[in-house]
Amino acid sequence: MANYPDDLRYTDDHEYVRLEGEIATIGITSFAVNQLGDIVFVELPRVGTEVSQGEELGTIESVKAVAEFYTPIGGTVIESNTTLEDSPELISDDPYGEGWLVKIRVNNSIELENTLSADEYQNYLRE
Known part of the structure; x- marks a missing residue:
């Protein structure tokens, strides 16, 4: 079974969100990475x-497909991981660390109630 950190929240579209204060860091899960294969390009939103x-929020292109990714929470984009422009493989190598996609200043953290815990996400993947 893949690694799904307990301190994150997940969506059924395979994004994750890490909330620290009013800043949400968003990326895609290791499941999504495995489904996509080798990632070759990422398009991120403007600050x-x-x-x-x-x-x-943007698109991720792999050798297999182009996939959109979505925001699990509303707010204002305060940072896009521009390192991924030259090194999109970081998403595959470290999806929960250096491979994050976007940081958002959150409008309403209550929206996270619509996301899944790590256990709920793993159960969702089994279904």
């Missing part, structure tokens, strides 16, 4: 972009 929960 200052306002997003609503469930809205598309």
Whole structure:
């Protein structure tokens, strides 16, 4: 079974969110990475972009497919991981660390109630 850290929240679209104060770090799960295969390109939102929960944030291109990723929580994009422009493989190598995608200043943390715990996410994957 893949690694799903307990301090994160997950979506059924295979994104994760780590909330620290009012800052949410968003990325894709190791399950999504495995489904995509070798990641070759990522398109990220611009800093200052306002997003609503469930809205598309960008795309991830692999040798197999192009996939959109969505925000698990609404707010304002305060940082995009521009390191991924030159090193998209970081998403595969370290999805929960250096491979994060976007940081958002959260509007309403109550929206995280619509996400899954690590156990709930693993149960979702088994279904």
